Every structure is written in C-alpha cells, then in structure tokens.
Amino acid sequence: MTSVLLLTGDDDLLLMRELERRLDGLCADDPELSVDRYDISELEHLPELRTTSLFGGRTCIVIRGLETIAKDGLKEELERYLEAPSPDAVLVLVARGTGKVQKIAKLAKANGERIDVKAPADWDDRGWDRLVGEEFRRLQRKADATAIAAIRTHAGSDAGAIASQVGSVCASHAGVPTLTAEHVDAVVQGHGKVSGFAVADAIGERDPSAALVSLRGALDAGDAPLAILGAITYRMRQLLLVRSGANAKDAGIRGDGQYRRTKVIAGAFNPGELAWCHDRLAQLDLDLKGSELPDELVLELGVIEIASSQEVGAPWNPLAGRATVR
DSSP states (O other), X not given: OOSEEEXXXXXXXXXXXXXXXXXXXXXXXXXXXXXXXXXXXXXXXXXXXXXXXXXXXXXXEEEEOGGGOOOHHHHHHHHHHHHSOOTTEEEEEEESOXXXXXXXXXXXXXXXXXXXXXXXOTTOHXXXXXXXXXXXXXXXXXXXXXXHHHHHHXXXXXHHHHHHHHHHHHXXXXXXXXXXXXXXXXXXXXXXXXXXXXXXXXXXXXXXXXXXXXXXXXXXXXXXXXXXXXXXXXXXXXXXXXXXXXXXXXXXXXXXXXXXXXHHHHHTSOTTHHHHHHHHHHHHHHHHHHOSSOHHHHHHHHHHHHHSOEEETSOOOTTSSSEEEO
C-alpha cells in the first residue's frame, strides 16, 4: 500500500470519482483503515500521520483543494513530511492543477504515486461510453448500448451532465431491469457541453442531423461560432493531410488508434470532396465575419451543407438525398 497518493485533474467530478475508487481499493486492502477527509482551507497544520489511529489501524488522511494552499507554514510542513512519509499512514492529496505546488507534486511522485485524472479525448467514443457505463454501474443499474448512446447525445462531453442525467434516469425508473434509450429520452431534455470537435466528427461521419445536435450543444455551452468553426477547420485539415498520405505526427494526431480512425473517415469522402469542404469553410469564415444574418444561423446552414455528402461538379441541392456542388 502506497504511503502517498496525489490525484490531479481539471474536472471536479472525475477527481471525486477517482478518489472514491482509490479509497475503496485502500479499504479493501485494509478493512481497518481509518479515513479522515479535510479541505486545505480548514487546516492550520498537517494532521498527525506518524501515529496509528485510536482503533489501532492505519490512518488515511485525504486533503482536497491542494492547489489553493495559502499558509506558508502548512506548505513547508507538508513538504517536510513528503520528504520522508510514514509507512504506517496514507496521505491522499487532491488538486486541480499543480502549478502553485510543484515541489509538493514532485515530492509526492518521488515518494508515492501521482495519478493524472483526465476526461476522454473528444474523439474517444469508447472512453466516453465507458464513463457513462461506470456511472450506471456506480448506481448498481444495468443500461444497454442505446441508453449509453442516448446519454451521450443529451450530455455531450460534460462529465457533470453525464452524472446528473444518469442519476435522474435511474431515480425515475426504479425497478427497471435494463435501462434503454426510451427510458433516457423520457426523462432527459437538452444536452450538456459539446465541443467543436464533436461537431467536426459528426461532419466527418457525413451525418448532418448529428452535426446539428452537436452544434446546438456547443452553442448552448457558450462556445463562440468562430471557435467552433476553428475546431471544424482543424479537423478537416487533418483529414486532408491523412488523405494525402501524411503520417500521424505531421497530421497532428496522437495515437495509432486515432490515426487509423482518421484514415478510415478521410477515405470515405468522395473524390475532391475534402478540398471542397476546406474551401467552403474558408467562405464560412468570411460569412461569419461579414454577414448581416445571425452568426448561429450562418453556422448552422454551413454545417448542414458541409456535413451532407457531396458529388463535386453540380449545384448543391439541400432537398436532394445526395447533394451535389459545383
């Protein structure tokens, strides 16, 4: 059992979930473990860690909000402890970033374990599906693939919205053996934070409907139309580069899995279609900066057009099943 554990990340919910998992594991290894939790703002001095608990077991101290530590004495005390932590205790530190506590983070990693808690990447559908599934399992409920997909549609890439919506669905359908999309849709309305990259991914899948849903989620979350357009343009440039034979590094893609996925998506575009999309995005950028129409409307119309599969060479017809452009 490690003596020091540092959890860092920028999402409060994901940090809390990781803390729960780690404490569950520690308590499973040592059922007599005594756990005390503190916020850094509550402390004047570091709690006693070098003596056993009143019940004779090991002591575990959890300190949250490490990044806000403001008392120099407490900071120095913590640094001294981390230089030689007690083997008879466990100190768990939780921080939203380590910029102001770099020495503490370095000592914690050197004499214990550091865990960087990150949300799945925008393109990591499996990661987000797994996160949704874990929320259902945490509430001891079973959900099928359609329920997970429905939560993803409504909540987007917002861990807090996912947890809230899963909780609402489970509470509203107590006793249902397996939750489905029908149960989710009966309870949940709207969607959480969706990034511009989710819009770009839907465009890459040539799915105008999904692109509009993601676009509305991004706009509702407060993302600026030009920022969303920037994400779409970046992703389209990646597709162009991969289609032309660029490797993962040159295309700015991390991981073999993402590169293979990007290659498959790029290969599904019709001849000349990616280049046309790139040109259309440039025009859309000009439209957003100079049109008298509302930016959201301009962006929605552009996204519909770009997400629709095109045969380059004839006028685009929004009413046709397969649109064409000149």
